[in-house]
Amino acid sequence: xxxxxxxRAIQSAVVLLGLSVLLFTLLVYTPGDPVELLAQANPEVQxxxxxxxxxxYGLDDPLIIRYLKWLRAVAHGDLGYSRTYSLPVRxxxxxxxxxxxxxxxxxxxxxxxxxxxxxxxxxxxxxxxxDYGFTVFSFLGLAMPNFWQGIVLILIFAVWIPLFPAGGxxxxxVAPGWPMAWDRLWHLVLPVAVLATSGMASWTRYVRSSMLxxxxxxxxxxxxxxxxPERRIVRRHALxxxxxxxxxxxxxxxPGVLNGAVLTETVFSWPGMGLLLFQAVLGHDFNVAMAxxxxxxxxxxxxxxxxxxxxxxxDPRIRYG
Amino acid sequence: MLAVLGAxxxxxxxxxxxxxxxxxxxxxxxxxxxxGAFSIMVAASVVExxxxxxxxxxxxxWVRMPVMVEKLPSLKDGDWVxxxxxxxxxxxxLRRGFSWHDGRxxxxxxxxxxxxxxxxxxxxxxxxxxxxxxxxxxxxxPADPYTMIVQWNELYPFAGSLPFGGSFPLPRHLLEGAYxxxxxxxxxxxxxxxxxxxxxxxxxxxxPGSHITLEAYDRFPLGAPKIKRVTFRFILDxxxxxxxxxxxxxxxxxxxxxxxxxxxxxxxxxxQIAVQFREAMRWERIDFNLDNEWLRDRRVRQxxxxxxxxxxxxxxxxxxxxxxxAHAWLPPRHPGYNPNVKKYEYDPARAKALxxxxxxxxxxDGILRDRNGKRAEMTIMTTAGNALREQIELIIKDQLKxxxxxxxxxxxxxxxxxxxxxxxxxxxxxxxxxxxxxxxSMPFVRFHSSQIPSAENNWSGDNRAGWRNGENDRIxxxxxxxxxxxxxxxxxxxxxxxxxxxxxxxxLYFALRLTTTHKALRGIRPTGLVDxxxxxxxxxxxxxx
Numbered sequence: 077x078x079x080x081x082x083x084r085a086i087q088s089a090v091v092l093l094g095l096s097v098l099l100f101t102l103l104v105y106t107p108g109d110p111v112e113l114l115a116q117a118n119p120e121v122q123x124x125x126x127x128x129x130x131x132x133y134g135l136d137d138p139l140i141i142r143y144l145k146w147l148r149a150v151a152h153g154d155l156g157y158s159r160t161y162s163l164p165v166r167x168x169x170x171x172x173x174x175x176x177x178x179x180x181x182x183x184x185x186x187x188x189x190x191x192x193x194x195x196x197x198x199x200x201x202x203x204x205x206x207d208y209g210f211t212v213f214s215f216l217g218l219a220m221p222n223f224w225q226g227i228v229l230i231l232i233f234a235v236w237i238p239l240f241p242a243g244g245x246x247x248x249x250v251a252p253g254w255p256m257a258w259d260r261l262w263h264l265v266l267p268v269a270v271l272a273t274s275g276m277a278s279w280t281r282y283v284r285s286s287m288l289x290x291x292x293x294x295x296x297x298x299x300x301x302x303x304x305p306e307r308r309i310v311r312r313h314a315l316x317x318x319x320x321x322x323x324x325x326x327x328x329x330x331p332g333v334l335n336g337a338v339l340t341e342t343v344f345s346w347p348g349m350g351l352l353l354f355q356a357v358l359g360h361d362f363n364v365a366m367a368x369x370x371x372x373x374x375x376x377x378x379x380x381x382x383x384x385x386x387x388x389x390x391d392p393r394i395r396y397g
Numbered sequence: 398m399l400a401v402l403g404a405x406x407x408x409x410x411x412x413x414x415x416x417x418x419x420x421x422x423x424x425x426x427x428x429x430x431x432x433g434a435f436s437i438m439v440a441a442s443v444v445e446x447x448x449x450x451x452x453x454x455x456x457x458x459w460v461r462m463p464v465m466v467e468k469l470p471s472l473k474d475g476d477w478v479x480x481x482x483x484x485x486x487x488x489x490x491l492r493r494g495f496s497w498h499d500g501r502x503x504x505x506x507x508x509x510x511x512x513x514x515x516x517x518x519x520x521x522x523x524x525x526x527x528x529x530x531x532x533x534x535x536x537x538x539p540a541d542p543y544t545m546i547v548q549w550n551e552l553y554p555f556a557g558s559l560p561f562g563g564s565f566p567l568p569r570h571l572l573e574g575a576y577x578x579x580x581x582x583x584x585x586x587x588x589x590x591x592x593x594x595x596x597x598x599x600x601x602x603x604x605p606g607s608h609i610t611l612e613a614y615d616r617f618p619l620g621a622p623k624i625k626r627v628t629f630r631f632i633l634d635x636x637x638x639x640x641x642x643x644x645x646x647x648x649x650x651x652x653x654x655x656x657x658x659x660x661x662x663x664x665x666x667x668x669q670i671a672v673q674f675r676e677a678m679r680w681e682r683i684d685f686n687l688d689n690e691w692l693r694d695r696r697v698r699q700x701x702x703x704x705x706x707x708x709x710x711x712x713x714x715x716x717x718x719x720x721x722x723a724h725a726w727l728p729p730r731h732p733g734y735n736p737n738v739k740k741y742e743y744d745p746a747r748a749k750a751l752x753x754x755x756x757x758x759x760x761x762d763g764i765l766r767d768r769n770g771k772r773a774e775m776t777i778m779t780t781a782g783n784a785l786r787e788q789i790e791l792i793i794k795d796q797l798k799x800x801x802x803x804x805x806x807x808x809x810x811x812x813x814x815x816x817x818x819x820x821x822x823x824x825x826x827x828x829x830x831x832x833x834x835x836x837x838s839m840p841f842v843r844f845h846s847s848q849i850p851s852a853e854n855n856w857s858g859d860n861r862a863g864w865r866n867g868e869n870d871r872i873x874x875x876x877x878x879x880x881x882x883x884x885x886x887x888x889x890x891x892x893x894x895x896x897x898x899x900x901x902x903x904x905l906y907f908a909l910r911l912t913t914t915h916k917a918l919r920g921i922r923p924t925g926l927v928d929x930x931x932x933x934x935x936x937x938x939x940x941x942x
Contacts, residue, residue, distance in 0.1 A: 121524050127857070132521045160438070161605065162431040162589050171605050230640050235666075242640040248608045248628040249420065345632045347606020355428070355633065 077388065084384065088377045095373045096150075096366070100143050103365055106357075111135065133159060146366065156363030160355065165367045168352065175245060176348030178260075180337050183268045187275030188326065192319070194276070195283025199318075200310065202288065210280060217277025222336050226270045226343035233266060240266050243345040267344040271336055275329070282325055287318040327383040331376040418940045419625040421918060423931070424638050424647035426654050428606065428631040431589035434514070434567060435521050439652050439930075444629055446932035447611055448594035449565040450495060450619075453558065455929045457675075457922040459730065459836045461558055464619065465503070465565065467492050470557045472880065477557050483878070484532070485549035487556050493543055494618035497568050498599040504542035509534050510569035510576075512561050519580045527553070527562030534561060552878035554885060555837045564928075568593055597622045597936035607631065623939040627932075635659070642913050643667045649914040649921070651931040656785055657715035660911045671916050674719055675925030678834040679908040680726050681714075683777070683793075683827045684819075687863040687901060691755075691767065691775075692826060698900045700751035702741035704800040709743075710789050711906035723904030725893035731836060732882075733889030738897035748800045757801065765801035774803045778818060779829035781808035786829055789905070821856050822849075822863065831908060833927040844892070845873045864901035917941040 111129045130136050137145075149156060155165035198207045234242035241247070241263055250259045290296065291314050299309045338350035345351065349368055356364035429441035432448060446454075453461040453469060463469055467490040470476040476488040495503040512534040515522045522528065532548040547560050571593060576583050591600055597619070598611035609629045613622040630647065632638040635654050641647050643666045655663075660672040685692045685701075692698060711720045724741075727734045757765040757773060765773035777793065779786045787808065794804040809818055819828055834840060842848045846865040848858030872892045879885050910925040920937040923930075 121526075124857070125524050125526065127855070128518075128525070129521060157585065160430045162584065163605075168605070175606075227636060230637065234644055235640055238644055241646060242644055243632055243634075243637045244630065245607055246604065248422065248604075248610055248630065249626065343634055343637060345606075345634065345637060347604070351606055351633070 081381075081385075084381050088381065091377055092370070092373055096147070096370060097143065099366060099369050099373075100146065101139065103357075103362055104139050104142065106360065146363075155367045158356075158361055158364045160359045160361040160364070165363045168364060169349070169367060169371070172347060172349050172352045175346065176334070176337055176341070176350065179264065179267055179341070179346055179348055180271065180333050182264060183271035183275060184330075184333050186268065186272040188279055190272070191276040191279025192283045192322070195280045196287055196310070196315065196318075198280065198284045199287035199291065210284075214277040214280045217273045218281075220274070221339075222270050222274060223339040223343050225273065226267070226340055229266050229269060230343070243343070245345075245347055263346075267340050267346050270340050270343075271333065274336065275333060278329070279322075282322055283318065286321055287314060290314045290318040293317075324383045324386045327379045327386055330379040331372065334372060334375055420628060421624050421626075421648045421938065421940075422628045422630055422646070424630050424632055424641055424650045425652045426631075426633055426635055426638055427652055428633075429609070431584075432600075432609075433589050433592040433594075434511075435584050435589070440629075440631070442928055443651050443930040443932055444609055444611075445565075445594075445596075446930055447596055447598040447627055447935045448592060448600060449596045450594075450617070451564045451933065452560060454564070454933045455836065455924050455926050456934075457924050459924065459926065463492075465492055465495055466490065466560075472557075479552075479880075483552050485552065485556055487547045487549065487560075489545050489547065489560050491543045491545070492618065495595050496616055497570075497595050498593045498614055499571075501568070501570055503566060503595045505536045505545040506539065506542045507566035507569045508545055508560060508563075509536050510573055511563055511566045514567060514572075514576060514580075514583065515561075515563060517580050521584055524562070527555075527559075531561045552880060554839070554876075554878070554880055554882075558837060565595070568595075598627055601626075617936055619936055622936045627935065639663060642670060645669065648918055649912065649931060651912050653911070653913075655911050655913070657719070657909070657911065660913060663913050669916050670913050673912045673914060673921070673923050674715075675910045675912070675923045676728060676730050677908060677910040677925035678728055678731065678836070678838070678927070679831055679910065680723060680728075680834065681829075681831045681905045681908050682723065682726070683829050683903040683905065684824070684862045685901060685903065686822060686824055686826055686828075687865075688822075689826055691773070694755050695899060696751045696755040698903070699741060700748040700755070700800065701797065701802070702748075702900060702903050703744045703751065704748035704802070705793055705796050705903070706743040707741075707905055710792060713788060713792070714785055714906060715909055720906050720909055723906050725897050725904060726832075726834070726840075726902075727889065727893060728907040733886050733893070735890040735893040738893050740897070741900075745796070745800050752800060752802075759801060763798075763801065764803045772803065773801060774805060775826040776805045776807050776824070777827040777829060778807050778809065778814060778824045780811040780814045782810070790829065819861055820850060820859075822851075822861050827903075828861065829905075835927055839873075839876050841873045841877055844869060844896075846870050862901035864899065866895060866899055869895050869899075 111126055111133065134142065146156070155169070157163070158165050158168050161168055194210050198210045201207050230242045233240045245260065245263050246256065247259050247263075250256050296309060296313050299313050334349075337348060338353055340346070341348045341350035342354045349371070352364060353368040355361070356368060423443070425440050425443060427438055427440035429444055430436050430438050432441055432444055436442070436445075450465050452465045453463050456462045461469060468474075470487045470489060472479070476490075478486045480486055491503075491505055491508075497503060512531070514520055516528055516531075530549055530551050530553050532550040535546045535548065536542050537544055537546060545560065547556070549556055572583065572586065572588060575586050590603060594600065597614055597617040599614045601610040601612045603609045608631065611627045613625050615621040630641075632641055638650060638653055639655065639659050639662070642650055642663050645667060657674075663670055664672050685698050687693055707722045711722045712718065714720060721729060725735065725738050729736070752765060756768040760766045760772060767773065775797075777790055779790060787806075790806050790808075794806060797804045808814070814828075815830065818824055819830060832843070840859070843859040844864065845860060847870075848860040849863045849865075850856040850858045850861065869892060872888050872895075876885060876888050879888065910923065912923050912931050914921050914931075917940055919939050919941050920934065921931060922934055924933065
């Protein structure tokens with residue numbers, strides 16, 4: 077196992093390095109930069125100002141020099157400085173990570189718990205009207221893009237029936253303590269609903285099919301033949317085995333949920349990592365975009381590793397040597 | 398899910414009142430990068446207008462109002478003096494009573510310090526166009542530091558508008574230590590995230606990605622602000638910003654990117670909100686590439702102008718006859734506007750005649766052929782994703798087809814179009830976009846023939862059409878240092894005649910600046926100008942009882 081982990085760690089480092097080269101090149105070659113856009117908007121900006129500012133922000137160095145400078149700084153733990161926020165990138169990410177974790181974590185938890193419960197119910201009542209209803213719901217949830225769903229929810233629950241705020245994370249000026257926590261929860265409802273709906277749809281499908289497979293196994297039939305109560309058969313024999321593959325899927329789905337947060341946070345102006353990435357890419361805030369993209373890559377690589385390890389831990393049939 | 402939503406709504410706070418009557422909430426589609434100086438974002442200026450007093454801001458009548466200074470210096474009054482060798486000396490007297498939000502007085506020493514910071518090549522000052530014309534800033538009597546002298550090394554027509562191009566001073570007592578220690582590190586100073594200003598509102602908090610809150614500063618010399626708090630909320634998505642204004646979560650919006658249709662929808666759906674349509678110096682036009690073999694011929698450019706119904710386009714972009722058709726580049730409100738320039742009415746027959754004069758003959762497919770038998774195919778480019786511009790292109794395509802020109806549409810994302818395509822003149826025939834001017838703009842770089850971007854001059858200059866005209870060049874050379882306002886106006890009017898006759902670009906319309914405000918919020922007087930935003934007179938705002 078240790079050897080396997082070491083191998084995977086080395087592989088992951090190589091993948092991350094390759095990704096950093098690819099992302100860096102893509103970002104550098106994204107046409108236009110904030111200085112050019114500024115010159116378009118501000119009548120006082122002269123051509124020599126554009127040249128000077130490009131030089132000041134280091135936009136004129138060759139690609140390889142810029143990459144090596146960046147890599148050296150990152151190796152020393154310095155993620156650089158955000159041009160558009162005038163803050164160190166590390167500070168900026170520190171401010172935003174918590175907000176994203178709150179949003180994504182809440183949505184993920186709701187999606188997993190509710191989605192699994194619906195999946196189990198659907199499997200145990202296969203082809204019932206409720207099963208069909210949940211199936212339709214799942215496909216709807218999977219088919220609706222997050223940003224569209226977000227706009228529709230805003231339209232319904234913020235404009236037509238004004239129950240929730242149409243974005244943001246706090247009401248400015250709200251008193252700290254419980255009122256603030258309550259206010260945060262209130263702002264959380266719509267974005268969580270969007271993220272949870274698509275997640276819930278996936279979990280419903282996974283758990284339903286996994287459960288259907290297990291309840292047709294011989295050992296479940298044996299348990300029934302022994303006369304065990306149905307409740308006990310489902311909990312002890314079917315559910316435990318059905319959730320086995322789901323545990324590894326939990327790890328594998330983490331990057332997907334984080335990626336979904338990019339659009340959801342943008343639509344709801346939720347000040348998290350997703351919104352930060354969106355702003356950084358649009359504003360050509362190079363250091364921030366690189367840091368957030370690499371963070372997402374790191375999470376993806378880490379989640380894959382976690383899934384492999386989880387296989388070995390929960391399923392005694394799998395051994396890495 | 399609906400049940401969960403419903404339950405949470407019942408449990409949660411009621412929908413926010415529009416900021417309450419002691420607060421005003423302003424929504425923006427951008428978050429500032431920093432506050433105080435060196436910003437490259439419009440949103441920063443909107444907040445800065447509340448945090449910092451301005452020396453002499455433009456009012457809604459497009460004239461400068463002395464705020465931090467006693468008066469604007471003038472040649473007539475003798476506080477603006479011409480010296481030998483085209484040098485000048487301008488004396489500014491500061492209004493007393495302005496104080497930093499920590500209680501220290503604002504003096505000419507702060508202005509002197511600010512000049513030094515901006516002038517230093519190690520600081521990322523956005524524009525040095527005006528600064529480079531200034532030799533020095535002196536405070537003749539440091540014991541009574543309310544007078545400063547700005548020494549100019551060349552003639553500059555607007556030396557009496559702002560001391561040296563800067564709108565407000567920075568606090569010497571807070572920044573000088575760090576600046577002297579390491580000027581390079583000044584842009585990274587924590588001051589820019591929580592600045593101590595001298596305007597009608599003082600800084601309270603900045604929640605990144607969410608909002609900035611300011612609080613009334615009662616010692617503001619022009620009168621304590623009547624509204625206690627102002628919050629700037631950042632909502633990047635224009636649709637979500639629009640929804641927030643409809644629901645009443647915002648009292649006003651600025652820097653939104655709303656078009657007329659979006660603004661009118663807000664007004665329709667929330668009767669408490671009014672849209673402020675303001676004339677602006679935002680010139681929507683089509684640049685012709687004059688290096689093109691066909692467009693080099695003025696008759697072809699004039700034919701295209703006659704072939705396009707620009708009144709219809711102006712109406713499409715903002716219905717209700719609000720938006721004037723442009724015949725040159727200055728709007729009717731500018732003193733240099735010339736109503737008598739050559740106008741190109743929609744006249745397809747005239748367009749066809751001009752094209753025939755230029756040697757075009759009809760081809761078998763209804764599209765014209767030039768003298769060499771080449772099919773009259775042209776390309777128009779603009780910012781992809783801008784629905785209005787895309788609609789305009791379709792109209793132009795249809796109307797040009799009627800006169801025998803086959804127009805191809807080739808749009809690119811804004812960063813590509815406004816970057817290499819426009820600034821390096823990579824559009825083969827036509828580029829549709831917008832330029833901003835200010836009442837004091839003397840856009841030498843946009844119209845003088847020395848300012849055509851090319852590889853030789855490292856793509857500097859904004860004369861993207863590639864216009865060359867001797868008389869036009871001479872006018873711009875004279876305007877750069879012409880101090881007499883009447884002469885300037887005369888020259889600008891003549892320049893527009895030349896422009897309209899030569900037509901290096903086809904003016905479409907002057908785009909309005911739109912802001913939305915709560916009807917009960919009084920005293921708002923938007924100027925519509927670049928770098929002068931809704932908040933310029935925020936101390937005068939009040940909630941109607």
